[in-house]
Amino acid sequence: MTSPPPSLRRNFIWTFLGNAVFAASQWGILVVLTKLGSAAEVGRLSLAATVATPLVVFANLQLRAVFVSDAGGRFPFRDYLGVQLLLAPLGLAATVLVGLAGYSGAQVAAIVLYGIGRVVDGVGDVFYGLEQKCERMDLMARSLMIRGAVSLVLFAVVYRWTGSLNAALVAWPVAWAVPLLVFDLPRCRALARGKDGGEEGGDGDQWSLRPRWRPGAIKAIIWTALPLGVVMLLIQLRNTVPRTMLESAQGEEALGIFSAMAYLVLVSNTVVMALSQSSIARLARNHADGDARAFRDTVGKLMAVGVVLGLAGVAVARWWGGPLLTLVYGAEYAVRGDLFVLIMAGGGIMNLGSLLGAPATAMQAFRSQLVIHALNAGLLVAMGRWLIPAHGMAGAAWTVLAGSAWVTLAYGAVVWRGMAKMGGDGAVAAGGAASGGGA
Numbered sequence: 001m002t003s004p005p006p007s008l009r010r011n012f013i014w015t016f017l018g019n020a021v022f023a024a025s026q027w028g029i030l031v032v033l034t035k036l037g038s039a040a041e042v043g044r045l046s047l048a049a050t051v052a053t054p055l056v057v058f059a060n061l062q063l064r065a066v067f068v069s070d071a072g073g074r075f076p077f078r079d080y081l082g083v084q085l086l087l088a089p090l091g092l093a094a095t096v097l098v099g100l101a102g103y104s105g106a107q108v109a110a111i112v113l114y115g116i117g118r119v120v121d122g123v124g125d126v127f128y129g130l131e132q133k134c135e136r137m138d139l140m141a142r143s144l145m146i147r148g149a150v151s152l153v154l155f156a157v158v159y160r161w162t163g164s165l166n167a168a169l170v171a172w173p174v175a176w177a178v179p180l181l182v183f184d185l186p187r188c189r190a191l192a193r194g195k196d197g198g199e200e201g202g203d204g205d206q207w208s209l210r211p212r213w214r215p216g217a218i219k220a221i222i223w224t225a226l227p228l229g230v231v232m233l234l235i236q237l238r239n240t241v242p243r244t245m246l247e248s249a250q251g252e253e254a255l256g257i258f259s260a261m262a263y264l265v266l267v268s269n270t271v272v273m274a275l276s277q278s279s280i281a282r283l284a285r286n287h288a289d290g291d292a293r294a295f296r297d298t299v300g301k302l303m304a305v306g307v308v309l310g311l312a313g314v315a316v317a318r319w320w321g322g323p324l325l326t327l328v329y330g331a332e333y334a335v336r337g338d339l340f341v342l343i344m345a346g347g348g349i350m351n352l353g354s355l356l357g358a359p360a361t362a363m364q365a366f367r368s369q370l371v372i373h374a375l376n377a378g379l380l381v382a383m384g385r386w387l388i389p390a391h392g393m394a395g396a397a398w399t400v401l402a403g404s405a406w407v408t409l410a411y412g413a414v415v416w417r418g419m420a421k422m423g424g425d426g427a428v429a430a431g432g433a434a435s436g437g438g439a
Contacts, residue, residue, distance in 0.1 A: 011137040016274035018141025023270045025148030030263055032156045033165070034329045039260075041165050043252030044110050046259035048169070050243045051102070052095045052115035054236035059091025060084065060122040061222065061229030064129030065361050069284045075217055077130050077192075082211040083221050084126045088119050106166060113169035120173045124180040127188050130207075137278055139187050143179040151175035185209070227366035234373030238350070238403050241380040242396040245388045258393045260329050261340050262400075265347030268309040272351045275302055276358040283362035292422035295359065299415060302355040310348025317344040339393055346401035349408050356411035363418045372410040376403050 033042050067080045095115035099108045124143070131139045154171035162168070192207035247255040279298055286295040316324070317340045325334035360369055380403045387395030 011135055011278035012274055014138040014141040015278040016271060018137070018144035019270045019273045019277075022144040022148035023266045025152040027263060027266060028152045029155045030260060031328065032152075032159060034260060034333070036159060036163075037165065038253075039256035039332065040252040041256070042260055043247065043254070043256030044107060044165060045114075045169075046243060046255055047103075047107060047247055047252065048110040048114035050240045051098060051111045052118055054233050054240050055094045055098060056091040056115055056118040056122060057236055058229050058233035059087045059094065060125065060232075061087065061225040062232050063221070063225055064125045064132070065280065066221070066225045066228060067126070067129040068133045068281050069362055069364055075221055076208065076212075077126075078208045078210055078212045079214065079217040079221060080129070081126050081209070082213045083218055083225075084123060085211050086213065086218065088122055091122070092116065092119050109166045110169060113166060113172070117169070117172040117176055120176045120180070124176065124184060127180065127184045130188050130191060131184075132277060133281055134191050135281055136191060139184070139191075140277075143183050146179040146183055147176050150178050224366075227370045228361070231366065231369040231373050234370070234377050237373075237377045238380060238400060238407075241377070242384050242388060242399045245384045246393065246396045249389050250392050254393055257333055257336075258339075258343075258396055260333050261325065261336075261343050262347070264324075264328075264340075265313070265344065265350075268313050268347065268351055269354070271309060272306065272354050275305060276355060279358050280362050283359050284364075287359075287362050287418075287422065290422060292419065295362075295422060296419055299356075299359050299419070302358065303352065306348075306352040306355045309351060310345075313344040313348050314341060317341045336393065339397055342394065342397035342401060346397060346404050349401065350404035353404060353408035353411050356408065356415050359415045359418070360411055363415075365414055365418060368414045369411075372407060372414070375410075376407050379403055379406055 030042065030045075033045060061083070063080050063084050067075075067077065092115055095118075096112055099111035099115075103111060124147075128140045128143070131137070151172055154175045155168045158171045159165065159168035188209055192209055243255055243259065246258060279302065283295060283298055285291075286298070317337075321337045321340040321344075322334045325340065357369070380399055383399040383402050384396070387398055389395070391398070
C-alpha cells in the first residue's frame with residue numbers, strides 16, 4: 001500500500017521556499033554587480049541571459065513538464081533523461097553560433113559562459129521532474145537552496161577578486177553542478193528504489209536513472225515535447241525581443257537599468273513559480289481522472305493569488321518605488337519611477353499568464369500554447385520596432401505589457417475551454433490528456 005501524496009499546501013510551501021532562496025541568491029548576484037561593477041556590466045549579464053536562455057531552453061524541450069504531466073507513464077524516466085543528454089550539446093552549440101554571429105569580444109564570452117551554466121541547469125531540471133512527479137517538492141527546494149547559495153558566494157568571491165564579469169561567470173556552472181552531483185542524484189536514486197519497491201508491479205526499468213537511447217522513444221518524446229519546447233522558446237522571446245532591441249538602440253547601460261528594475265518582478269514571480277510547479281502534477285491527475293471540480297477549484301485559487309500579487313506589486317512601485325530602487329541599487333536606478341510602475345504592471349499581468357500556464361500544461365495543451373506564443377512573438381517584434389527606438393526603456397516596458405496582456409487573455413480562453421470540456425464529459429477530458437491532445 002502506497003502512502004498518500006503530500007498536501008498541495010505542503011508542496012507549495014517547500015517550492016516557495018526553494019524558489020525564494022534561489023531567486024534571492026540570483027538577485028544577490030545582480031546587487032553585487034550593481035555595487036561593485038557598473039550598469040554596463042549589469043546590461044552585459046542581462047544580454048548574456050537574454051541571448052543564451054531561449055536557445056538552451058528550446059533544446060531542453062521542457063522535458064520536465066512533459067514527464068510530470070505524463071500521468072499514464074508512457075515512457076520511463078530514463079528515456080527522458082537520455083533525450084535531455086542528447087539535446088543539451090545542441091543547445092550549447094546554437095548559443096555559441098549566435099554569440100559569434102551577432103556579438104563580439106566580452107559579450108561573446110559572457111553569452112557562452114552563461115549558456116554553459118544553463119546547460120547544466122537543464123540536466124538538473126530533468127531530475128527535478130522526477131522529484132516533482134513523486135510530489136517531493138521538498139527535495140527540489142533543498143537543491144535550489146544549495147544551488148543559489150553556492151552560486152552567489154562563488155560569483156561574489158570571484159568577481160571581488162578579479163573584477164571580471166566573465167571570470168565570475170565561470171563559477172556559475174560549477175556552482176550549479178554541485179547540488180546535482182551531491183544532492184539530487186543520491187536522493188533520486190532513493191526515490192526510484194522506493195517507487196519500484198513500494199508500488200505493485202514496479203520494476204527497475206520504469207524508475208531507473210540510467211539514461212537510455214531507444215530510437216522509437218527518442219522520436220516519440222521529441223515529437224510530443226517539441227510544441228512545448230517551441231512554446232518555451234517563444235516565451236523567452238518576451239524578454240529577448242525588447243531587451244535586445246533596447247541594447248541595440250541605447251546600449252548596455254540602458255539595458256542594465258531596465259533589467260535591474262525588471263528583476264524585482266521576481267519577488268512575485270517566486271510565488272507564481274512555486275504555485276505553478278507544485279500544482280501541475282495534481283492538476284494533471286485531476287484532468288486525467290475527469291475531476292472537474294477539483295481542477296476548477298485549484299485554477300480559481302491560482303488566479304486569486306495572481307491578482308493580489310499583481311496589485312501589490314503596482315502599489316509598491318507607485319508609492320515606494322524610488323526609495324526602494326535607491327536603497328537596493330543606487331540613485332542612478334531610481335530616476336524613472338514611472339518606468340518602474342509600468343514594469344511592475346507588466347510583470348503582474350505576465351504572472352497571471354504564467355499561473356494559467358500550469359493548468360494548460362496539465363491538460364497537455366501544448367499546441368494551443370504554441371499558437372499563443374507564436375502570435376505573441378510577432379506582437380513583440382511589431383511593438384518593439386514601433387516603440388523602443390523612439391521611447392527607449394519606456395517603449396520596452398510598454399512592449400512587455402502588451403505581450404503579457406495578450407498571453408494572459410489567450411491562456412484564459414484555453415483553460416476555460418478545457419474546463420468546459422471536463423464539466424461536460426470527464427471521460428473525454430481524460431482521454432484527451434492521455435493522448436496528448438488537450439484544450
